[in-house]
Amino acid sequence: MTATDRPAAAVADKQKGDWKQSQVVLVLLRIGVIALALFLWQVLSGPVLPEYAVSKPTEVAGALGEMLGSASGWNDIRVTAIEIAAGFGLGVAFGAVVGLVLGSFPLLGRVLEPLIAAFNGIPKIALAPLFLLFFGIGAWSKITIAMIGPAFVMFYNVYLGLRLRERELVEIVQVMGGRRHHLLIYVTIPTLAAPFFAALKTGGPLAILGVIGAEFIASTEGIGHGLFTSAMNLDAANTFAGLIALITMTLTLNGTLTWLDKLALRRLGLTARRRPAAEGA
Template sequence: MKTVDEQKTVNAERTTGQSVTVPLNRGWWEKHGRTVVVWGGRLVLSVVLLVAWQLCAGRVFDLTFTSRPLDVARRLGDWQRDGLLWSNTWVTLKEVLLGFALGASTGAVTGFVLASLPTFYRVVDPFIVALYSLPKVALAPLFIVWFGIGLQMKVLLAAVTVFFLVFLNTAVGVREVDRGLIDAVRLMGGRRRDVVLKVVLPASMTGLLTGLKVAVPYSLIGAVIGELVASNRGLGYLISDAAANFDTAGVFATLVVLSVIATVLNLFVSLIDRRANRWKPLEGRK
């Protein structure tokens, strides 16, 4: 048995000889029900985990190592009233945003240009992979020698971490462009500029956006590593200071703030992804 909407589509196809998309008259739940279920499930899971943590702390786990959700909430409240939370969060957020912008922009441009030059890309590829394989925490002491312990060092460390992720994903996106599309544009008289702007650039957006999504948490990692190694401000400094004083609640409170920052940045990148992929068929969107 076909539904009413399916029957309308079939009748339209028989009349015109073409496939016609008929708007569906769906209710609010049919449109948003799945989203409500997903977010409801996330909320329930979060509550269950927090309650289990609260009940088990002090009974199953040692409070010295795990603290409790209520203690973490109290620590956040204390830091908020003292102004300690916002001042240090702003320092880290500034480092993350500047590092992410610098690393993402340079990585995207470099990846697009080098991947468009196949022979040159094959020459430099081993060197890029070797640099990417270096642990970023090992670069922190070198960056301190070069740039000091100020804001610049943390921004550049975050930018280097982001650069390689965006570069590699953008390069993959460019190198995997459908050759048939390129040949079709050339057969229609398109010049190299047309191929780049109308085929390669749109097709490589998937790789670029994947790189941006992956790079968001790594920009945080780069900035926090710099703060852990040498800093007297920022969320990394709060983690280091809390750990030195065996303040487990303080460590977890800082991790909560870092998680919120990463979530907000990921949502922002997801919005860009949706706008950039509006040209794709529905089944091709994530």
């Protein structure tokens, strides 16, 4: 290392150390906020807030322990997790395929896009009774409802991503003798990578919302069924316990999708492109 490189390395090390320190402080502040909120919740429940509506953190912890310690509680978690995973996966696949087809054939896209937009305007939960008539109160009615949200988000991201491909890049690859697979590798995939993973992160919560909403309407098992039953029985502790399980599933799904996003963009060599944009913002 030369003498001129040493100051730059020292500055980089200092910035890295400052960043780690700031992250530690940020985590500690978040923990402090959560601890304060739990303390106020425990103290105010009863004297200020109606205990039947908000319960207490200690009671919620007990209800959560009972849920995780019972076979029925784990069965509800398993059923909801399977429905979310199946609905999310099928919705992503269906939306991506339709987006690729309509984006690759502009005339077909112009014909069908208004019809898709009209169907997308229907509130998704309003379709739940229709799916229940077709598939009954079993898992498939929840899976099909969970498909709708991710499918539309994925379709629009892929469809618009294809339409926004840089025409100059396509023409350059074609002039250089590139075939369809060259266009796919060097133009289409890099162009669609960011909108594809953005659609994944947006579609995940929509799939969860669809499943829970459908379980609210008609089901015999699942976290949504447990939440609805607890609310009807004015059992706030079990209601909050179910919400905690649901939040944990949401954070797990979001964390997995974020990890896949970073891994895929790093493998495609697109991380360096994203970083300057993020720093400029």
